[in-house]
Amino acid sequence: VGKIAAGEVVEGPASVVKELVENSIDAGARRVQVTIVDGGRESITVMDDGCGIEPDDVLMAFQRHATSKIRDAADLQQVTTLGFRGEALPVVAAVSRVTMLTRPSTTAAGTEIRLEGGRVLATGRVGCAPGTVVTVADLFFNVPPRRKSLRSSRAEAARTAEVMSALMLARPDIAFRLRSADRELLASPGTGRRLDALVALVGLGDAARMLEVEWSREEISVVGFVGEPGLHGGTRSGLFTVVNGRPVRDRVVAAAVEDVYRTLLPAGRHPVGVLWLELPRICIDVNVHPAKLTVAHRDPQLVRQAVTAAVVDALGRAPIARRLWSIPARPPESQSPPTPVQQEIWQVREQPAETAPLNLADFRVVGQVHRSYLVLEGPQGVYLVDQHAAHERVTYERLAPKSDPGAGTQLLLVPLVLELKPKERARWEELAVLLEQAGFVAEPFGGNAVLVRGVPAAVSDVAGESWLRAALEKLGEEERADDEGLRRALAACRASVKARTELGREEMEALWRDLAACRHPYACAHGRPTLLKVGLDELERRFGRT
Numbered sequence: 001v002g003k004i005a006a007g008e009v010v011e012g013p014a015s016v017v018k019e020l021v022e023n024s025i026d027a028g029a030r031r032v033q034v035t036i037v038d039g040g041r042e043s044i045t046v047m048d049d050g051c052g053i054e055p056d057d058v059l060m061a062f063q064r065h066a067t068s069k070i071r072d073a074a075d076l077q078q079v080t081t082l083g084f085r086g087e088a089l090p091v092v093a094a095v096s097r098v099t100m101l102t103r104p105s106t107t108a109a110g111t112e113i114r115l116e117g118g119r120v121l122a123t124g125r126v127g128c129a130p131g132t133v134v135t136v137a138d139l140f141f142n143v144p145p146r147r148k149s150l151r152s153s154r155a156e157a158a159r160t161a162e163v164m165s166a167l168m169l170a171r172p173d174i175a176f177r178l179r180s181a182d183r184e185l186l187a188s189p190g191t192g193r194r195l196d197a198l199v200a201l202v203g204l205g206d207a208a209r210m211l212e213v214e215w216s217r218e219e220i221s222v223v224g225f226v227g228e229p230g231l232h233g234g235t236r237s238g239l240f241t242v243v244n245g246r247p248v249r250d251r252v253v254a255a256a257v258e259d260v261y262r263t264l265l266p267a268g269r270h271p272v273g274v275l276w277l278e279l280p281r282i283c284i285d286v287n288v289h290p291a292k293l294t295v296a297h298r299d300p301q302l303v304r305q306a307v308t309a310a311v312v313d314a315l316g317r318a319p320i321a322r323r324l325w326s327i328p329a330r331p332p333e334s335q336s337p338p339t340p341v342q343q344e345i346w347q348v349r350e351q352p353a354e355t356a357p358l359n360l361a362d363f364r365v366v367g368q369v370h371r372s373y374l375v376l377e378g379p380q381g382v383y384l385v386d387q388h389a390a391h392e393r394v395t396y397e398r399l400a401p402k403s404d405p406g407a408g409t410q411l412l413l414v415p416l417v418l419e420l421k422p423k424e425r426a427r428w429e430e431l432a433v434l435l436e437q438a439g440f441v442a443e444p445f446g447g448n449a450v451l452v453r454g455v456p457a458a459v460s461d462v463a464g465e466s467w468l469r470a471a472l473e474k475l476g477e478e479e480r481a482d483d484e485g486l487r488r489a490l491a492a493c494r495a496s497v498k499a500r501t502e503l504g505r506e507e508m509e510a511l512w513r514d515l516a517a518c519r520h521p522y523a524c525a526h527g528r529p530t531l532l533k534v535g536l537d538e539l540e541r542r543f544g545r546t
């Protein structure tokens with residue numbers, strides 16, 4: 001019976017990993033480390049620092065349908081744990097050789113249990129760290145046809161990585177690691193930030209090109225990240241969904257996302273990203289699949305509409321590059337030495353924030369192309385600067401709040417009378433304090449007119465009457481009518497005046513110098529990149545020189 005049941009839950013090493021890691025998560029682990037040997041065909045080890053199992057319960061845990069996670073049938077309607085069927089341990093044990101070491105932090109010694117083909121070989125007391133270590137060796141050793149149908153070591157490892165990726169995304173607050181032999185395949189920092197889990201999974205480059213999803217209505221919320229239209233995948237597996245904390249394949253969600261992107265992506269390409277959905281528990285049934293890989297929606301239409309609205313909204317936003325450069329990624333107290341992957345992430349992220357990492361002496365401005373881009377020669381390749389984005393970044397940073405108000409002001413030789421429409425005038429009043437802080441000096445001038453005596457120095461070269469009017473309008477479009485929104489709007493307006501103009505050598509050099517001196521030179525105020533690099537290695541590869 002055990003062997004037959006195993007067919008439902010245990011497909012191969014990846015599903016064993018899934019079940020064991022879910023148990024670790026349910027046990028409240030902060031860190032989960034998985035090691036597979038020969039793609040898991042030889043062995044799978046899952047180590048956690050969770051609550052462990054009391055000595056008296058260890059045998060029970062391997063009984064069929066024994067679970068500590070529900071008490072009666074009603075609990076089934078509101079399970080919050082990943083497991084609840086009490087099947088995983090017994091069925092895995094039925095088709096492999098299992099060793100478990102487990103110890104709750106409240107007991108002095110741990111328990112060891114060894115099973116083979118479902119039979120208990122030995123149990124005993126052992127010394128071990130609090131938490132649980134389960135090793136599953138020789139999967140399907142007693143079911144030869146299943147053993148033979150296991151895929152290659154590489155294919156099985158890839159499936160395990162996929163399963164772990166999904167769990168990593170489901171729980172950004174847990175530090176996961178997956179090693180295969182002595183290679184680290186995956187590692188997430190466990191900071192609790194979804195963005196950090198995303199970066200750990202797809203890398204900085206792709207993460208920077210994602211758009212943030214943030215949508216909620218009544219009891220449904222959809223948050224996450226989806227690729228900008230230029231970022232897509234060759235298969236459907238690049239879109240992850242997490243529904244009420246469970247990583248699942250959700251057809252309804254996937255279809256809605258595909259539909260939104262249909263006209264935006266080349267034929268045969270698929271959207272990428274991660275969506276976290278929170279739905280009222282009553283709206284979904286998680287108990288429709290033995291391995292809990294899918295969920296059933298009570299009202300698919302509602303979910304579909306929510307996802308569509310959320311993704312459409314995200315497509316109107318700027319990529320998150322800006323956030324990547326500006327957030328501190330190092331967890332406040334790091335419990336374990338950082339993995340190489342983490343170290344790399346932190347290095348790349350922290351660099352721009354500390355000092356200007358662009359060493360001017362290393363670059364040579366070659367010229368301007370298409371009246372829009374600067375071309376530079378740099379230490380490791382050719383660099384392109386988006387003139388518009390660069391102006392925006394420079395202006396934005398120059399508008400940064402000054403400790404001494406008035407210091408950023410350029411007084412006008414001839415004060416400017418702005419005849420405003422009633423709506424514009426109202427907006428001006430509303431923003432008066434912010435405008436003054438930013439460096440504007442103005443006073444009412446009868447009716448709806450305003451007399452402008454001074455403007456922020458950072459925009460003084462463009463601030464004429466029509467420009468000020470346009471800026472005021474732009475301000476109305478900013479999401480937030482605060483200091484940040486004001487700076488962004490002014491920066492964008494100055495940049496758009498400066499866009500598509502021919503630059504002389506001195507202007508090019510000056511723009512580059514100003515950009516390199518910025519605190520965050522790599523993205524404009526709205527998150528678009530300012531700088532692209534075509535590496536020498538890439539040039540050599542593409543010209544077939546290597």
Ligand code: ADP
Pocket residue numbers: 019023024026027048050051052053061062066067068069082083084085086087088089090132
């Ligand atoms: P389920 O997860 O559905 O309850 P399992 O067969 O996966 O069923 O596990 C049986 C029981 O063993 C769990 O209910 C839990 O009490 C205990 N258990 C399994 N793995 C762990 C672990 N890593 N840490 C603590 N307890 C565990």
Ligand code: MG
Pocket residue numbers: 019022023082083084086087088089
């Ligand atoms: Mg379980």
